[in-house]
Every structure is written in C-alpha cells, then in structure tokens.
Amino acid sequence: MSDVMKRILTGTAYVTLLLFVIMQAISALVLFLLVAILATIELKKIFQKQNIDFQTWPTIILGITSYLAIIYSEIKFILFLELCIYFISLLFHTRKNTIILAGGTLFSVIYIFIPLSLVIPIGCFENEIYNYKILFGLLILIWSSDSWAFVCGKLFGRHKLFERISPNKTWEGFIGAIILTILTGYILSLNGFKLSSIEWMILGAITAITSTLGDLFQSMLKRESKIKDSGKILPGHGGILDRFDSILLCFPVFHIYLNYLKPILNY
Template identity: 40%
Template structure:
C-alpha cells in the first residue's frame, strides 16, 4: 500500500507538470509516453506467441504523433502525416519475408497497437490545440485528466460503500453500477467546478464532457481488462510499482479521448 501511494503521488505530480509546463513539454512528454505504451502493448501480446512488427509499428506511431505535432505545434504542413503510409503498408511486405504460421495475426496485432494506443494518445494531445491549432492551451487536457481521476475516485468510493449490482462481471468483477453512478456524479461535479475557471465553453458542455469521459473511460477500462484476461496476465507491465503498467493507468483514455475530441470539436465548430 505504501509503494502504491508513493507511486500515485509522483505519478500525479508528473502528469500535472506535463500539462502545465507548456506546449513543448506537453508535446515531448506525450510522444515518449505514447511510444512507451505502444512498446508495453507489443511486449504484452508476445505472451500469446504473437510477433508484431516492432520497428514498423514504432515508426508508424512516431509518424502519426509526430506529424500531428508538426502540424499543430510547429505549424508545419500536414504532408508529414503521409510518412505513415509506407510504414503501414511496409508491415504487409515485411511479413511476406517471414516464415510464420499465422502472418495475419502478427499484422493484425501490429495495427491494433496503433489503433488502441497511438490514436487515442494523439487525440488527447490534440485537445491542447483544439481551440487554436497554433497556440497550446492546457485547459482541455487538464480538465480531461481531472474528470478522469474524479471518475475513478467516485467509482471506487461509491462502489466500495454501495456496490451490489455488477457492471460487467465477466471482464471486471469489482465494477458495479453503483460505482459507475458515483463516477458520473463526482466527474460532473468536477466538470461544473472547472467551468468557473475555464470559460471556453459553458458548464453544460463541461458536464457533458464529464459524462462522456465516465462512460467511455469505463469502456476503455473494460477493453483493457478483456485484453489482459485473453492473455492471462494480471498487469499490463511493471513500470509503475503498485499500479502495474502504463496501459493499466491510461486505460480510461483509450476510447474516451477520441470521443471527447469529436464532441468538443462539434461544440466549438
């Protein structure tokens, strides 16, 4: 418990610093974090005797995130995103030269890492530039982070005290509908508090963002649990003592970030 608490404290400090210290730190931190998470995913699926294309997967992830950063932070032409095309189709070509029994399993898991890890992190990163593509604004990324933490806290507290009805026992036996409702309540409350400080959108929009984060963050958690159960592992990694791996900590972001970005984009534009 002590190790878990210490890790949580430093994790919180680092995450807040990554958002508050400006666009350059935000860009570099999430580029490295997303690639480390992708590496963790590829190591995880190797337990199922899958052999993803590591180099091409990393290159595709780097070009995806890097091309987005070049466009939004450095104001460069989005043509850099085209570099992802040879990396993606190179996976098929590279597999032709392998002598593997299940080639399309390797190809599929290579792409799954990009879809499940790199794309969500890219959408989360894009929240920092959603108001102005050339100017970094920490309000939306910070609010997302606070609401996600509030969701986890509310779900834990309400679930522990009131939880009786299982939410999705097959994939996550401890989650309950009562905990889910508590997560919605606490996250919406944080969203309304945020609305007093960040004026880009009104309180109803922030509250709607909170509801989406809880709903799709919970789904992301369940999807990551389903992945671990299919591979018969407890944690996605060991990088965070007492908490498991990066995917264990960011599972709520995996599906919620693209949904929230789409929601805010439609509201703002």
C-alpha cells in the same frame, strides 16, 4: 513500504509530473510519445502471454510516424510511404501468421499511438493556440471518474457491472461515477477552465462512461492473457497501460466532441 503508501506516492508523483509537463506543448508531445512507446512494449508482453507474435520495431516506427502525422499533417506522406513498405515486407514473410502480425501492428497504432497523439490537437482545439487548461480539466475528469467509481463501488456496490471481465466493478460505482463526475465538471466550470458549465457537465458524463469502457477493455486484454497488471513500471499501480487505459479511449472521444460536436451544439 506498504502497498497503500506505494500507491499514494506513485500516484502523487504521476499526477504532478503529468500536470506539470502538459503546461508546454513540446514537453506534452515528447512525454506522451514516450508513454506510447512504453505502452506498446507492454502490449507486446500481453500478446506474448497468448502466444501471439508481435513485430516490435515495425510497430514502434509506424506508431511514431502516425503520432507525428496527426500533429504535423505535412508529414503524412511519410506515413503512407512507410505503410507501403511495411505491407510489401509482409510479402516476404515466410510464416503463416501474416494477418496476425499485421493486425497486431495496426491495432497497436490505432489503440495506443493515435489516441495519445491527440494531446496536442485537444490542447489546440480553439484558435489553434495550445492552452493547457483544457487538458488539465479533462485529465481531472478522468481521474475523478476513476476515483468516484472506486469509492461508490466500495460504499454501495451490490450489482456486478461486467463480472466476466472485471469482477470488482459494479453498477452502483458506475452510476455514482457518472453523477459525481458531472458535478466535478460543474465545479471545473466555476474555476476558469474555458468551457461553459453545460459543456463541462456533458464532458463529465461522457468521461465517466468512456473511462469505464476503456478500463473494461484493458481488463479484457489482461484477463485473456491471465495477468494482473500490464507492467511494473509504476510501483503500486502496475504498468503504463494500467494508468492510461481510460485516457486511450477518452482522448478520441474528447477530440470528436470538442472539434465536431461542440460547434454543432453551440452551447
């Protein structure tokens, strides 16, 4: 099977599964938690490529608790207890890379688990009742932004955006993605996706910028580790981090916009 066909089949299955799963809050919670765990294992391999030690199980345990504490605030005390135990355990660590170990653990929790846990708060941003439509729309914006950047870059790309990190990204692709993702947001607003036209267009611009930054950050991690893909779990697409790099940065920005900026702007 050709690489192009693998990409098409895997991409179709990935999008279909994700859109189906987020229709229910509990299935969305479970899937994104599983994604966070798998992404952490991939991140461990990226660290190991740079000869950086990584504490897998402490990271996953702290990550799961952080993930659940974002959604169920009543268990935050468990997270604080775990953090205390974790930092006390570092006192008995005999090697000289304690700061690196702790940094890797906290980085993983902040970079992977906390952003993915926002899938539920984003879906519940209005009246605290989970509504999958807003997530549908936001995921469509993310995927559209990636696609528009690729297409515009291929057709018009001349000037490198950040050649040191991602040689294939161009300013033309970036600007094209912003314009066309804003248009995508407007189209979403015409099809019953809850928010107003101006809000979806603002989110379109935010998505194109944030998605690109998320992609560049993941590219930087991989380039420093001298690897092409974060994993091989998705044929033709690489690993979990390769597919969720944009979401990891977009979800926190969406959360801030919907819960803090939207009430102020009051469009």
